[in-house]
Amino acid sequence: MTQKINTYRAGPDEQGHFGIFGGRFVAETLMPLILEVEKAWDAAQADSSFGQELEYYFKHYVGRPSPLYFAKRLTEHFGGAKIYFKRDELNHTGAHKINNCIGQILLARRMGKTRIIAETGAGQHGVATATVCALFDLPCTIYMGSKDIQRQAPNVFRMKLLGAEVKPVTSGSNSLKDAMNEAMRDWVANVEDTFYIIGTVAGPHPYPAMVRDFQSVIGRETREQMMEAEGRLPDSLVACIGGGSNAMGLFHEFLDEPDVKIIGVEAAGLGVDTDKHAASLTGGRPGVLHGNRTYLLQDDDGQIIEAHSISAGLDYPGIGPEHSWLYETGRVEYVSATDTEALEAFQLCSRTEGIIPALEPSHALAHVSKIAGDLPRDHILCMNMCGRGDKDIFTVAEALGVEI
Amino acid sequence: MSGPVDSGRFSRRFAALEAEGRGGLITFVTAGDPDYETSREIVLGLPEAGADVIELGMPFTDPMADGPSVQAASLRALATGMKLAKVLQMVRDFRATDDDTPIVLMGYYNPIYSYGVDKFLAEARESGVDGLIIVDLPPEEDEELCLPALKAGLNFIRLATPTTDDQRLPAVLANTSGFVYYVSVMGITGTKSATGDAVKTAVERLRRHTDLPIGVGFGIKTPDNAREVASVANAAVVGSAIVDRIVGGLDDDGRPKPGLTAGVLDYVRELAAGVRGGGGK
Numbered sequence: 001m002t003q004k005i006n007t008y009r010a011g012p013d014e015q016g017h018f019g020i021f022g023g024r025f026v027a028e029t030l031m032p033l034i035l036e037v038e039k040a041w042d043a044a045q046a047d048s049s050f051g052q053e054l055e056y057y058f059k060h061y062v063g064r065p066s067p068l069y070f071a072k073r074l075t076e077h078f079g080g081a082k083i084y085f086k087r088d089e090l091n092h093t094g095a096h097k098i099n100n101c102i103g104q105i106l107l108a109r110r111m112g113k114t115r116i117i118a119e120t121g122a123g124q125h126g127v128a129t130a131t132v133c134a135l136f137d138l139p140c141t142i143y144m145g146s147k148d149i150q151r152q153a154p155n156v157f158r159m160k161l162l163g164a165e166v167k168p169v170t171s172g173s174n175s176l177k178d179a180m181n182e183a184m185r186d187w188v189a190n191v192e193d194t195f196y197i198i199g200t201v202a203g204p205h206p207y208p209a210m211v212r213d214f215q216s217v218i219g220r221e222t223r224e225q226m227m228e229a230e231g232r233l234p235d236s237l238v239a240c241i242g243g244g245s246n247a248m249g250l251f252h253e254f255l256d257e258p259d260v261k262i263i264g265v266e267a268a269g270l271g272v273d274t275d276k277h278a279a280s281l282t283g284g285r286p287g288v289l290h291g292n293r294t295y296l297l298q299d300d301d302g303q304i305i306e307a308h309s310i311s312a313g314l315d316y317p318g319i320g321p322e323h324s325w326l327y328e329t330g331r332v333e334y335v336s337a338t339d340t341e342a343l344e345a346f347q348l349c350s351r352t353e354g355i356i357p358a359l360e361p362s363h364a365l366a367h368v369s370k371i372a373g374d375l376p377r378d379h380i381l382c383m384n385m386c387g388r389g390d391k392d393i394f395t396v397a398e399a400l401g402v403e404i
Numbered sequence: 405m406s407g408p409v410d411s412g413r414f415s416r417r418f419a420a421l422e423a424e425g426r427g428g429l430i431t432f433v434t435a436g437d438p439d440y441e442t443s444r445e446i447v448l449g450l451p452e453a454g455a456d457v458i459e460l461g462m463p464f465t466d467p468m469a470d471g472p473s474v475q476a477a478s479l480r481a482l483a484t485g486m487k488l489a490k491v492l493q494m495v496r497d498f499r500a501t502d503d504d505t506p507i508v509l510m511g512y513y514n515p516i517y518s519y520g521v522d523k524f525l526a527e528a529r530e531s532g533v534d535g536l537i538i539v540d541l542p543p544e545e546d547e548e549l550c551l552p553a554l555k556a557g558l559n560f561i562r563l564a565t566p567t568t569d570d571q572r573l574p575a576v577l578a579n580t581s582g583f584v585y586y587v588s589v590m591g592i593t594g595t596k597s598a599t600g601d602a603v604k605t606a607v608e609r610l611r612r613h614t615d616l617p618i619g620v621g622f623g624i625k626t627p628d629n630a631r632e633v634a635s636v637a638n639a640a641v642v643g644s645a646i647v648d649r650i651v652g653g654l655d656d657d658g659r660p661k662p663g664l665t666a667g668v669l670d671y672v673r674e675l676a677a678g679v680r681g682g683g684g685k
Contacts, residue, residue, distance in 0.1 A: 015544065025513060025540040027469040029565040029590055032572060171475055172465060184468045189591035191567055288514045288540065289466060301487045302518025304465045 008255035008331050011322060016205020016292075019328060021321035024204040026291045030184070033191045034291075038206045040111045045213075050106065057102045058217060061135070062092050064099075066218075068225035068382070073352045078372035081379040084234070085355070086222050086250060088386045095358065095387035096215060096246045097128035101197055103214035105132040108195035115190065116140045118197045119183040121148055121176035121242070122313030122360070123155025124387055125199030130164035140164040143182040145175035148312045155391050173306040176242075176316045180290050200243025201320030204291030208320050215249025222382060223253055230380055236261040239384040240364040241334070242278065242314035244323045246386035255331060264323060265367045267309035268336035278307035279336045280319040281327050294321040310339035310399060311359035313387070337366035343399055345369055346389065358387030359395065410557050413506040413534045414582040417456060418617040418638055427634025428456030429679045430619050431672055432510065432643030434477035435460045435494050436486030437650055438660055443481070444494055445665045446650075451505045453669040454676020457619075457639060458498075459537070462491050462511030469539045471594035473644035476651070480658065488515050488524070492531045499532035508535040508561055508582070513549065521549055525556040535559030535582040543575045550579050563587050564610060573613045583617040583638065586610060588624075594644025597623030604636045627678030634679035642675055 011018040024034055044050040058064040067090065071083045088096040108116060116138050120126030126142040133140035142159055146168045149156050159166050172178035180198075187196045201208045201215070226234055237254060239247035241264045254260040269277035277283060280295040287296040289304060297305040297317035307317040326332040337345075345365035350356045357365060364383050372381060389396070397404050421428045431450055436443050450458055463478040463486050470478075495507055509528065516524050516538070528536070536553055543550075543562070550560045559582030567590060568576050577584065586606055588598035598606075603620055610618050620633045621641030633640035649671045653664030 024542065024544050026542060027539050027565075028542050028563045028576065029469070029567050029587065031542040031544065032567045032569065171472070172479075177466065181466050181468050185471075185592045188469060189595070191590055288512075288517055290468070291540075296514075298514070298518065300518075302464075302515035303482060304514070 005329060008326065008329070009252065011325065012205060012209050016209070018322045018325035020286070021293050021324040022205055022208055023293050024291060025288050025293065026204045027188060029188045029191060034204050036111070040107055041206050041210050044107055044110060050110070053106055054103055058099070062098050062102060063090065064217065065221040065225070066090050068222060068229060070229070071353050074349070077352055078369065080373045080377065081375035081381040082377070083368060083372060084226070084380065084382045085385040086218060086382060088218060088246065088384060089355070089358065089361070089388035093124070093128045093131050094390065095124040095128065096218060096249060097125045097199060098131065099217055099249070100199065100211050100214040100245060101125070101128040101132045104195070104197040105136055105138070108197070109136060111195065113193060113195035114138065115194045116197055117143070117183050117186050117194055118199060119143045119176065119179035120199065121145070121179070121315055122311065123148065123152040123159065123391060124313060126164070126166070127155050127158045127162070129197050130159040130162035133164060134162045141186065142166050143169050143179040143186070145169050145173070145179050147174040148176065148179070151395055152312055152391060153394070175306070176312070177290070177304065177307070177318070184290070200245040201248045201322060202243045202290060202292055202294065202318060208292065208322055211245050212248040212252055212322065215245050216252045218246065218249035218384065219251065219253025222250060226380070226382065233257055233260055234380040234382040235259070236263060236379070236381045238263045238265060238364050238368055238381065239386065240265045240314065240360045241319060241323060242267065242316050242360065243318070244320040246384050248320060248322060250384045251332065262332045263367065264332055264334045265364045266334060266336040267311055267314035267363055268338040269308040269310070271338055272336055275305070276308035277336070278309040278314050278316060280317060281324070281334045282336050284317070286324065289318055292321045294318050294324045295327070310342060310395065311363065313358070313360045314363065335367055337363040341366035343396065346396060355385065356389035357385060358389045359392045361386050410559060410581070411534045413504065414559060417504070417506050418583065421456060421638065427637055427679050428639035429454060429630060429634070429676050430457040430459055430621070430639045430641040431455040431646055431675070432459040432461060432641060433646055433650070434463055434474065434481050435491040436463060436481030436484060437477040437647065438480045438654055438658065439484040440486065440490060440494070442660045442664060444497055446668050447494060447498055448501055449665060449669045450672060451502050453672040455505070455672055457506045457508065459508050459510050459641065459643070460491065460495070462488060462509055462515060464512040464515055467512060469592055471592040471644060473594045473647045473651070477647045488519050492527050492533070495531045495533050506534040507532065508537055509533055510537040510539070512540050513538050516549065521552055525553055525558060529557050533558060535561045537561045537563065537585060539563070543578065546579055554579060554581065561585050566590050566606065570609070573610070577614050577616070580616065583619050584610060584614060585641065586618055586620045586637070587622050588620050589622050591622070593622055595623065597625065597629065600632045603633055607637050627674045630675045630678040631681050640679060646671065
């Protein structure tokens with residue numbers, strides 16, 4: 001399946017396509033606005049003051065650069081590859097999501113928009129959006145599936161403390177995809193004053209590229225920090241994937257480094273051979289949803305299937321279009337980890353490194369635990385620790401049968 | 405701009421409305437709502453009740469531009485086993501009884517993409533479909549389905565909206581055929597309503613750009629609304645309000661009560677009387 005391609009970093013094309021993936025599959029009401037966002041984003045990229053503003057907030061508000069940490073005890077535990085964590089869980093609000101939210105709200109302000117909406121699954125993107133809305137004093141409405149509101153109660157309260165309105169979504173399967181539908185419906189009705197901060201590398205062009213570019217700070221820092229720590233590039237990168245923004249953020253910088261092996265880890269739920277998983281690449285096929293063509297979990301008639309993962313942040317039946325393209329070109333290897341494997345990794349990391357990871361990167365760590373022991377001791381593996389696990393302790397307690 | 409083997413039903417129907425000196429009534433229901441048999445009964449009864457054009461929804465799990473009524477209609481249809489192939493079957497059933505009333509299928513792209521574009525277009529044409537409204541295919545994605553549909557002899561009816569400005573309208577109208585569907589409000593189906601004046605201004609703006617008939621929809625709920633819209637446009641589209649009548653005819657378990665079809669068709673008769681009272685456009 002691997003093709004010879006000069007660069008993996010040129011996409012998307014002007015129509016927002018990565019190969020056959022991506023595009024702008026939205027209702028006409030939204031189309032003029034999508035074009036306006038694209039124009040504003042192009043102008044912002046060409047304006048050095050935008051970049052400076054972004055850097056200012058990254059440094060002084062988010063707390064960047066996030067450390068690159070050598071996980072010595074886990075390395076010893078597995079007895080193989082040298083394991084590094086890119087510690088984006090140490091960002092303000094506890095995950096990588098804030099990188100993108102700062103970027104998009106600065107763009108929204110440039111465009112003169114006065115109201116912000118967003119969807120959220122685990123609540124991390126909702127919290128990050130509510131945070132930047134508080135910072136810039138903009139009203140904020142967050143759509144969240146009623147199922148997720150139950151399992152992510154602490155984040156719901158955080159969003160409310162930050163002044164956001166959290167709207168429960170009870171349509172469809174009551175989870176992330178339905179929250180995204182509702183956010184789109186809100187946007188269609190309020191195009192004039194509202195900016196939609198999409199939380200992942202999906203949606204209509206230019207969102208997949210724009211979110212990737214805001215998140216790419218992760219990969220750029222990793223390269224620099226790894227050169228400092230080891231004097232060379234890592235041998236492999238591992239990141240978890242729901243929509244795939246933390247992964248694109250880490251991967252993009254290294255796509256044209258042929259010696260860097262890149263691995264994305266999807267959520268296998270109860271197993272990819274069951275009907276309860278969220279592994280769009282492993283168990284889906286190309287389709288069109290939420291403004292882009294990408295791999296989707298769907299039935300024979302093109303109806304979207306509900307995803308399942310213990311991690312609300314990975315519980316999405318699609319994946320960013322650039323990942324679909326990287327999958328088909330063979331540049332990135334995509335694997336999966338089950339709920340059970342992620343839970344084991346969650347506990348192992350907590351006890352071994354004193355870091356309670358979010359359930360999302362616990363999937364990445366679950367895969368690391370499968371491969372690290374068989375890799376040579378001079379193999380450098382960097383995993384994106386994209387979120388911290390405070391929000392997940394109730395879910396984990398329930399899964400382990402512990403009453404808090 | 406119609407394809408080489410266009411059925412001609414739209415042009416004949418809109419010419420007839422013109423001759424009658426009135427605007428038409430376009431009725432929307434989702435195929436298979438609440439189940440295939442009941443839905444078929446309703447659809448087959450629509451022309452007699454006064455529908456001039458039939459818009460038939462192809463159910464989809466994630467109808468992003470639709471309000472709660474049409475969302476729920478999709479889920480009801482899917483829950484009773486509705487499939488895209490059965491939507492086409494319903495059109496065939498209809499054509500066995502009526503060869504004049506235009507049928508336009510409305511929906512989202514993924515089920516068609518999944519079915520296979522060429523296969524779908526050939527079967528849709530053969531079963532008696534006259535046009536398609538695909539919500540999530542703007543002109544920027546014309547190569548996906550719009551151009552192949554025109555080539556296959558199906559009309560592609562585009563939505564124009566209040567956000568489609570004069571600069572963008574030509575692109576939106578370029579490959580549109582059959583009629584233009586003006587979405588009178590910014591928002592999803594079945595929620596807000598536009599004022600009569602706003603609709604009139606919008607229709608006049610569209611007429612400066614196209615000679616195609618103009619249907620206006622979103623938020624038309626009563627025979628009076630329909631009358632008002634049909635008096636300035638070529639047709640008024642009523643959807644969610646009809647779907648709500650279907651819901652009103654369901655029992656607590658979601659099964660159709662006796663008289664559901666009659667109740668829905670009676671309401672369509674009221675709407676039809678509305679557009680007939682509207683006078684010339």
